Amino acid sequence: MNLLEISNLKLSIRTDEGVAKILDFVDMEVPSGKIVGIVGESGCGKSTILKSVLGILPRNAIVERGSILFDQTAILELDEKTLANTIRGSRIGFIPQDPYLALNPVFKVGKQLMEIMRWHRGRSNGSGQPKGSDSSDREHLIELLGKMQIPDPEAALERYPHQFSGGQRQRLLIAGALSCKPSLIVADEPTTALDVTTQREILDLLEQVVQDFGVSLLIVTHDLGVVTRICDEVVVMYAGQTVESGPTAVVLNEPLHPYTTALINCHPDRAVGLQGIAGTVPTLIDPPSGCRFRTRCSLARDACSTRPPELKQIKPRHRVNCLLTDSGATQPVSET
Numbered sequence: 001m002n003l004l005e006i007s008n009l010k011l012s013i014r015t016d017e018g019v020a021k022i023l024d025f026v027d028m029e030v031p032s033g034k035i036v037g038i039v040g041e042s043g044c045g046k047s048t049i050l051k052s053v054l055g056i057l058p059r060n061a062i063v064e065r066g067s068i069l070f071d072q073t074a075i076l077e078l079d080e081k082t083l084a085n086t087i088r089g090s091r092i093g094f095i096p097q098d099p100y101l102a103l104n105p106v107f108k109v110g111k112q113l114m115e116i117m118r119w120h121r122g123r124s125n126g127s128g129q130p131k132g133s134d135s136s137d138r139e140h141l142i143e144l145l146g147k148m149q150i151p152d153p154e155a156a157l158e159r160y161p162h163q164f165s166g167g168q169r170q171r172l173l174i175a176g177a178l179s180c181k182p183s184l185i186v187a188d189e190p191t192t193a194l195d196v197t198t199q200r201e202i203l204d205l206l207e208q209v210v211q212d213f214g215v216s217l218l219i220v221t222h223d224l225g226v227v228t229r230i231c232d233e234v235v236v237m238y239a240g241q242t243v244e245s246g247p248t249a250v251v252l253n254e255p256l257h258p259y260t261t262a263l264i265n266c267h268p269d270r271a272v273g274l275q276g277i278a279g280t281v282p283t284l285i286d287p288p289s290g291c292r293f294r295t296r297c298s299l300a301r302d303a304c305s306t307r308p309p310e311l312k313q314i315k316p317r318h319r320v321n322c323l324l325t326d327s328g329a330t331q332p333v334s335e336t
């Protein structure tokens with residue numbers, strides 16, 4: 001069963017230069033209890049997807065089409081108050097990119113994390129009167145910090161953020177995201193600010209969290225190594241469009257979209273020498289018609305400029321948005 005379903009999402013942002021078509025034909029799903037990664041070059045709309053899910057889009061954003069269904073709730077139709085009170089930070093937890101910036105340096109860690117729990121306790125029953133008690137929050141938090149392998153959790157609550165390392169701070173924030181018992185956690189490049197060894201530890205921890213707490217995780221990353229390590233499924237974004245999605249092993253070993261192939265060929269583990277993708281992501285104010293990757297694609301044909309973008313199912317859960325797969329021309333496609 002899918003916990004999150006984004007269908008045919010089209011989103012624009014008004015800028016001084018014109019209306020930027022930031023997302024178009026975005027389709028993706030997060031099954032219950034699974035880890036889904038979103039990959040793509042900088043500016044492809046990865047963070048904007050997470051912002052749409054959390055309901056924190058900028059004021060100048062216009063949702064032109066599509067839906068986001070979270071646990072049967074149509075997120076885009078909720079008003080800000082309902083989102084803040086019943087979804088964001090409670091049923092959907094968030095892990096930020098930079099653990100050094102996410103905690104307030106002047107307050108003790110326990111005060112900051114418990115404040116969030118208290119706030120949501122008050123909102124969850126609509127009365128504004130918190131249910132439960134501060135002491136039960138504290139106990140819950142101490143238990144969570146222990147599970148996040150923070151040494152001496154009780155003492156940790158009385159410490160300030162600067163008294164923790166970057167990796168430990170990310171553990172505190174993961175505990176914070178779990179504190180209101182969400183069913184989905186979204187994370188925007190949660191390991192980018194950390195050194196390689198710590199990155200690995202945090203990824204292992206996230207995998208453990210998904211198993212132990214039964215949550216789903218939607219994680220944005222530009223690193224295919226992260227996808228290989230922890231993601232069950234991957235969604236490849238290019239210039240605001242979903243170009244390919246499916247089980248990680250299938251997409252990374254048998255990519256069907258030329259952009260996915262190009263991205264894989266850039267990865268240091270696979271690249272022969274230093275490789276890149278010729279050209280740059282196009283301006284989203286006036287993006288190419290049809291497939292937005294066609295201007296950088298060596299396999300592009302005239303029809304790529306007119307084919308309406310559409311994800312086609314190729315194998316179970318493996319979908320691709322490319323004219324070449326319509327006729328089976330990129331690579332052999334075997335039905336299972």
Ligand SMILES: Nc1ncnc2c1ncn2[C@@H]1O[C@H](COP(=O)(O)OP(=O)(O)OP(=O)(O)O)[C@@H](O)[C@H]1O
Nearest residue numbers: 013015022041042043044045046047048049058284
């Ligand atoms: N508030 C905004 N106003 C105008 N344009 C915006 C705004 N937020 C995002 N954009 C544009 O939307 C596009 C997608 O941005 P987004 O941050 O989602 O990309 P991303 O894939 O997360 O990139 P990165 O890997 O660099 O974080 C970019 O072209 C960006 O400039």
Ligand SMILES: [Mg+2]
Nearest residue numbers: 046047048188
């Ligand atoms: Mg981003």
